[in-house]
Amino acid sequence: MKKEIDFKVDIVLPWVNPQDPEWFEERKKIGDDIIVSDYRDWGLLKYVFRSIEKYALWVNKVYLITWGHLPSFLNLDNEKLVIVNHKDYIPEKYLPTFSSHVLELNMHRIKGLSEHFIYFNDDLFFVNPTKKTDFFSKDGLPLDSAIINPVAPARYDTICNVMVNMIGIINEHFNKRNVMYKNIFKWYNYKYGVYNFLNLMFAPWGKFPGLLQQHLPASFLKSTFTKVWEQENQILDMTCTHKIRNFKTDVNQYLMKEWQIAEGNFAPRSTKIGDRFLIETKDDANKAVKYMKKSFPKVVCLNDHLKSNDEKEINEIIDILKNTLEEKLNEKSEFEI
Numbered sequence: 001m002k003k004e005i006d007f008k009v010d011i012v013l014p015w016v017n018p019q020d021p022e023w024f025e026e027r028k029k030i031g032d033d034i035i036v037s038d039y040r041d042w043g044l045l046k047y048v049f050r051s052i053e054k055y056a057l058w059v060n061k062v063y064l065i066t067w068g069h070l071p072s073f074l075n076l077d078n079e080k081l082v083i084v085n086h087k088d089y090i091p092e093k094y095l096p097t098f099s100s101h102v103l104e105l106n107m108h109r110i111k112g113l114s115e116h117f118i119y120f121n122d123d124l125f126f127v128n129p130t131k132k133t134d135f136f137s138k139d140g141l142p143l144d145s146a147i148i149n150p151v152a153p154a155r156y157d158t159i160c161n162v163m164v165n166m167i168g169i170i171n172e173h174f175n176k177r178n179v180m181y182k183n184i185f186k187w188y189n190y191k192y193g194v195y196n197f198l199n200l201m202f203a204p205w206g207k208f209p210g211l212l213q214q215h216l217p218a219s220f221l222k223s224t225f226t227k228v229w230e231q232e233n234q235i236l237d238m239t240c241t242h243k244i245r246n247f248k249t250d251v252n253q254y255l256m257k258e259w260q261i262a263e264g265n266f267a268p269r270s271t272k273i274g275d276r277f278l279i280e281t282k283d284d285a286n287k288a289v290k291y292m293k294k295s296f297p298k299v300v301c302l303n304d305h306l307k308s309n310d311e312k313e314i315n316e317i318i319d320i321l322k323n324t325l326e327e328k329l330n331e332k333s334e335f336e337i
Contacts, residue, residue: 005132008060010117014103017069030243042318047325049335055126075337094240102240104253108225119218127292135219142219143269146187146261147195148202151210161247166255171207174262183264191270215276274299285320
């Protein structure tokens with residue numbers, strides 16, 4: 001008899017409304033160096049919820065993290081929806097915060113959150129039917145891909161620096177050779193395809209030079225966060241004191257993913273579950289659209305990297321994506337009023 005998954009799986013989804021004048025005034029008190037793409041809203045959030053309802057019916061609760069504002073379309077009476085204000089779960093000494101790192105590192109403190117949860121973003125969408133077993137094994141292990149991928153920062157003040165900080169912590173706590181030997185079939189697995197060659201190539205190295213991060217929905221155990229806070233309280237506490245992201249010294253939720261992998265507390269998953277698209281131009285948007293129309297990807301990330309300041313061009317790019325999402329997700333969900 002096949003074993004059924006009987007544990008609940010939640011989604012945690014942070015969202016900010018950059019059009020909120022109160023939020024904007026509070027953010028300006030921290031400094032005027034606002035990076036537009038960090039906060040720009042393409043108006044696609046309703047499609048995130050539609051994708052959850054259409055392609056991930058197995059989700060238990062959706063915890064929407066918000067500064068205080070709410071999307072106008074949202075049905076607050078939906079039993080699956082839980083609104084979480086920053087002050088509801090983030091320790092007071094870290095507030096106010098405008099850093100996604102702070103929102104992420106404290107997710108385990110959300111009241112009522114299940115042990116098994118998926119961290120989502122507002123630029124992530126389910127694009128085909130999914131199952132719990134796309135994110136967790138039947139034994140409750142988070143699914144992930146253990147693939148060595150060297151971090152190569154283009155300059156100092158970037159997300160790559162955060163990744164360097166995190167892999168340094170992993171190397172402090174774990175011996176690479178022991179980790180890979182102990183779970184050899186999790187590091188060399190047919191699901192990784194050609195990526196197995198990366199693990200083979202870097203096998204002789206004494207330390208991890210980095211791990212692959214796909215910027216897709218992340219499967220987590222709440223207990224992992226508790227454990228890492230106990231082991232690395234100083235760096236997590238320092239990160240959370242920063243009101244905006246500090247790419248030079250911070251860590252983020254990838255630390256929890258990498259910790260789970262280093263512990264062997266995961267099950268292998270194919271990297272083909274989805275893909276991330278850096279949307280800079282119309283060509284990028286069209287490539288993402290072509291990908292979303294395929295039958296095999298489960299999820300897609302439409303990451304805002306627009307370089308144009310031309311409002312007309314920006315709207316055209318957004319419309320390309322919105323039209324395809326409307327085609328796939330044209331039915332209003334129960335998350336909408």
